[in-house]
Structure formats: C-alpha cells, structure tokens
Amino acid sequence: MEKIPILRMGKFLLVTIQVDMHDRLALQLQEDLTDRIVAVRARGVLMDISSLEVVDSFIGRMISNIAAMARVLDAQTVVVGMQPAVAITLVELGLSLDGVRTALNVERGMALLNELVASELR
Amino acid sequence: MPSAAGQSVRNVLVKYEKDILAEWIRLQLAATTLRADLMKESELREQSRDMLSLLRPALETGKFDSMESSDWVQIKEFLAGISRTRAQQGFSPTETATFVLSLKQPIFERLRHEVGDAQVLANEMWIASVVLDRLALFTTEMFLKTRESVIQRQQRELLELSTPVVELWENILALPLIGTLDSERTQVVMESLLEKIVETGATIAIIDITGVPTVDTLVAQHLLKTVAAARLMGADCIISGIRPQIAQTIVHLGVNLSDVTTKATLADAFMIAIRRVQAKLPVSGTAS
Numbered sequence: 001m002e003k004i005p006i007l008r009m010g011k012f013l014l015v016t017i018q019v020d021m022h023d024r025l026a027l028q029l030q031e032d033l034t035d036r037i038v039a040v041r042a043r044g045v046l047m048d049i050s051s052l053e054v055v056d057s058f059i060g061r062m063i064s065n066i067a068a069m070a071r072v073l074d075a076q077t078v079v080v081g082m083q084p085a086v087a088i089t090l091v092e093l094g095l096s097l098d099g100v101r102t103a104l105n106v107e108r109g110m111a112l113l114n115e116l117v118a119s120e121l122r
Numbered sequence: 123m124p125s126a127a128g129q130s131v132r133n134v135l136v137k138y139e140k141d142i143l144a145e146w147i148r149l150q151l152a153a154t155t156l157r158a159d160l161m162k163e164s165e166l167r168e169q170s171r172d173m174l175s176l177l178r179p180a181l182e183t184g185k186f187d188s189m190e191s192s193d194w195v196q197i198k199e200f201l202a203g204i205s206r207t208r209a210q211q212g213f214s215p216t217e218t219a220t221f222v223l224s225l226k227q228p229i230f231e232r233l234r235h236e237v238g239d240a241q242v243l244a245n246e247m248w249i250a251s252v253v254l255d256r257l258a259l260f261t262t263e264m265f266l267k268t269r270e271s272v273i274q275r276q277q278r279e280l281l282e283l284s285t286p287v288v289e290l291w292e293n294i295l296a297l298p299l300i301g302t303l304d305s306e307r308t309q310v311v312m313e314s315l316l317e318k319i320v321e322t323g324a325t326i327a328i329i330d331i332t333g334v335p336t337v338d339t340l341v342a343q344h345l346l347k348t349v350a351a352a353r354l355m356g357a358d359c360i361i362s363g364i365r366p367q368i369a370q371t372i373v374h375l376g377v378n379l380s381d382v383t384t385k386a387t388l389a390d391a392f393m394i395a396i397r398r399v400q401a402k403l404p405v406s407g408t409a410s
Binding site for chain 2: 079080082084086087088090091092096097102103104105108109
C-alpha cells in the first residue's frame, strides 16, 4: 500500500505529498504523522503540497485537521507550496484554513518554523 | 392554374429570374438604406444573385411552415455569412434586413402579372411574404448574435486590462482595483494575484480599493476571499484606499475586516509593508 513518507529533520518533520491525495491516504497520513510527532517529540511539521493539484473539501479539512492535531501535540504546522488553483478552490469551498500557517515555499516555511519555535522558547 | 401552395411563387422565380434580379438590385441601389461607403456595387450584385439562386431550390420543397428543415440550411448559412460581414462592416440591423425585404416588391409585382385569380394571388403573396419575413428575421438574429459576440469579446478584454498586478518593491505587490468587483472579476483578480505571488515570491500584497465605487456585502466577501487565498499562498494582504463613506458602509453592513490590515491610503500601506519586509518578521501569511 502506498504511503506518504515522513522525514525527520532535526526537531522538525517534513511531509512531502507527491501523489494524488485520496481519502484513505489522507487518513493514513493523519495517523502516521501523529504517531511520529509523539515518537520523535517533533516541534514542528512542514507540509509541502506543491505537487498537489486537485483538492476537495475532504482533503482540505484533512489538512486543517492535521494542523490542529499537531498543535495539540505541541508541534507547529506550516503548509507550504500551495498552488494558486488549489488556494482558489479551498477559498471557494469556504475552507480558508484558519489557524494553519502558510508559506510560499519550503525555504520560507523552514525559516518560519525556526522563528516560531525560537519565539516559543523565549 | 397551379393548385399547390407556393407553385406560382416558384414559377415566377424561374420564369422571371433575370428581371427580378435586375429590379431587386435596382431597388437596393436606389434605396436610402444603401451603404455605398461600406460595400461595393459588384459585391451587392453577387450577393443578390447568390441569394436568388439559393432561394429557388429552398422553395421547391414546399415546406414554408418552418425554416428548421434541412432544405433551408444552405440559404440560412448564406444569410448568416452576409449578416456577420455586414455587422462587422458597421451596417445597421435595418440596412441588413432590407437586403432580404426589398426582394418582396419585384416578386409581388411579377405575381400580380402572372396570377389572375384574386384568391390564389392572395395565397401566393402570403407565402412569399412569410418566407421573406422569416429570412429577414433570421438575418437580424444573426446580426445581433455577431454584435453580441463582439461585446462579449470586449468585456473579456476589459476584464484582463483592468486587473494589473504591479511589483512595488522587493516582495511587495500592489493590486489597484478599479471598477465594481463582481464574482467573475474577483476570479480573474485572484488568479492574477496568486500567479504573481508565485512568480515574484512576494510576501505582502496591497489591495488598493480607491477605484472601487461602492462596497457592499458581496464585494466585501470577494475581497475577503482574495485575502484568504493569498494567505494560503503565504502572502499577507493589506487593504488600502478605503474612503470615509466606504468605511462607514463596511461597519454598517457588519463586515468583519478585523483579520485584515487596513490602511486609509496606499502610501500608508506601502510604509507598513516596507517596514514588515525590512524587519524580517515571520515570512508567513498567517494573521492568527
């Protein structure tokens, strides 16, 4: 069964979605990610969705759910690389992902994560 | 005496084709609706000849009730072509319809000569009249369709023209909106803004609504949608150019703009944008 890889980078976890997201995959990711956050005591999650070209309301909600779960586990989530078409679709669906932090690309997302974690320690 | 309906019209058309054509052209040339400035006489002659030669076979079928049958396809195509070119050349609808309607007089005159019986004559004239009226209406319809397509094209062009996204500074984009925001325009605005964000990697977008005449709940909702979409792409939005009246309406309507930075003028918005970019505050798009 295909799986979305979760990579560890220091105190962050890196999730790169490179396949078409379907509902079961999203649920699997949700489970794997929460497990990993607890296991490695991650402080942040970077979700790269630059290859995601099609979203529906379910996937949109999954993204926001995953972010909320990560926050409960004390890990900041940043979603990066959203395509313009995906952003428009989510807004039209009424899912503006409130509370999810976003950045244009991985580099900026990483910088943002570092900053967020640093400000937490202060 | 021919008994089938429309028989005399056909006979007349066959028998006096040359006469009818000559008189028809003469009438068209003499008419006040002639546009010698837009069309050459030779062109008119050619069109008239083609029209007559197409009208005859169409009449042979004897189906006058409706123009939907396949027998009328050819002549309709021909008239559609004429309407299209005339609409583009700048003819008026009357001038275009007159092309067909002026054919009535020569045909009616020949019919009067040819048919003795008053009852039959009335019938035949009725048929000829109905056919020509239908064809004239068809030309008008096609004429309007052509005009409509021109208007639609212009609307599209206007839509694209009126939504420029400009780069003010490194990482700062400005989107001066002019005119009313409907959902279609919002879509275009959103798309061009998001594409520009990807292209330039901007972190701040200033939406200037100085040129938006009125803000109602719908427009406000469209603005908020654009802001939300930009935020999903990791860019912060500042709304600027809010006039006093618009500030009042926004509050009266109960629109919640508290999640968005708003500034009275573009200059103020630019100042704060510069400060944010230089201060290297979080390169995020989140307001929460």
